[in-house]
Amino acid sequence: MSQVTDGVKAGGTLPQNRSNMLVALGSNMSSDVGSPSEILQKAISELENAGAVIRARSRFFRTPAVPAGSGPDFVNAAIAIGAPWSAPETISRLHEVEAGLGRRRTARWEQRVIDLDLLAHGDTIRPNVATVRTWMDLPQDQQQEAAPGQLLLPHPRMHERAFVLVPLADVAPDWVHPITRRSVDEMCAALSPEEVAAITPME
Numbered sequence: 001m002s003q004v005t006d007g008v009k010a011g012g013t014l015p016q017n018r019s020n021m022l023v024a025l026g027s028n029m030s031s032d033v034g035s036p037s038e039i040l041q042k043a044i045s046e047l048e049n050a051g052a053v054i055r056a057r058s059r060f061f062r063t064p065a066v067p068a069g070s071g072p073d074f075v076n077a078a079i080a081i082g083a084p085w086s087a088p089e090t091i092s093r094l095h096e097v098e099a100g101l102g103r104r105r106t107a108r109w110e111q112r113v114i115d116l117d118l119l120a121h122g123d124t125i126r127p128n129v130a131t132v133r134t135w136m137d138l139p140q141d142q143q144q145e146a147a148p149g150q151l152l153l154p155h156p157r158m159h160e161r162a163f164v165l166v167p168l169a170d171v172a173p174d175w176v177h178p179i180t181r182r183s184v185d186e187m188c189a190a191l192s193p194e195e196v197a198a199i200t201p202m203e
Contacts, residue, residue, distance in 0.1 A: 020055070021081050021090055022119040022172055023047075024155075024164050028065060028074040029113045031102050036075040037202065039101060039114050044079060046097045053082040058170035060202045063163040075202065078119075078167035087121040087153060094118060119155045119164065123178045126153040132179060154178065159187050162195040 025043055027036035034042075037060055048054060058078045065071040085093060094116040102113045125132060127150060135148055135156035148156075154177060158164050165188045168175075173185045180187075188196065 021083065021085075021121050022168060022175065023079050023081060023094065024076065024115075024117040024119055024158075024167070025079065026063075026074045026076045026115040026117075026163070027113060028072045031113045033101060033113075040075060040077055043097055043101060043114055043116060046100060047079075047081065047093070050093050050097070051083055051085075052093075054079055055082055056080040056171035058167040061163070061167050061199050062202055063199050066161075066163065074163065076163045076167055076199070078164070078171050080171045087118065087124060087126060087151060090118055090121060091151060117155055117164075118151075118153070119158050119168065120175065121153055124153045125178050126151055129179055132156055136179070160191075162188075162191050162199050165191065166196060166199040 025040050027039045030036065031039060033039050040060065044054060044057065056079065061076050063074045063076045065074060083090070083093075098114050098116055131150075132152050132154070135152055136159065138156075155164075158168075159177060159180060159182070165184060168184050169188050174183055176183050177187065182190075
């Protein structure tokens with residue numbers, strides 16, 4: 001069950017000209033902050049401290065590392081936030097929180113203290129449909145070798161990742177992908193039952 005806030009922190013008001021943003025969170029390493037679950041909680045708190053309003057938060061889920069065998073299981077979650085930030089500014093804020101919690105970007109598909117991915121910034125398509133489509137259709141083996149040199153929105157792999165979609169269904173089941181025109185619930189339904197069954201709620 002999603003955990004929806006009233007959108008207003010004590011003594012504060014909703015930010016003006018806000019955008020709805022969807023963010024995926026993941027961790028499979030403990031740190032001085034604590035366990036992966038505690039790290040995700042801290043990341044959410046740090047985003048609030050940076051000015052984001054947490055509109056909804058998923059349950060925490062235990063998920064296998066991708067690709068298989070690449071590390072310990074992850075704890076994954078998703079949040080819906082509001083903030084008066086552009087997409088590039090949102091990425092910068094997410095990276096600041098990651099760095100503050102000890103994330104060091106050294107390799108792809110690595111174990112990590114914290115991973116914050118901007119899945120969507122409203123209905124923004126960035127930079128254009130053709131470019132995002134190219135990365136959406138990239139084969140799995142090429143995903144491990146290539147990385148886009150620019151911000152892509154929506155996240156080009158979100159539609160096929162159970163560890164993203166299952167938590168996201170807690171907070172934004174009716175959000176519609178602006179390119180595929182499928183809702184989060186519909187994207188979840190397109191996953192294999194085995195993929196979905198591997199994502200287990202922790203709370």
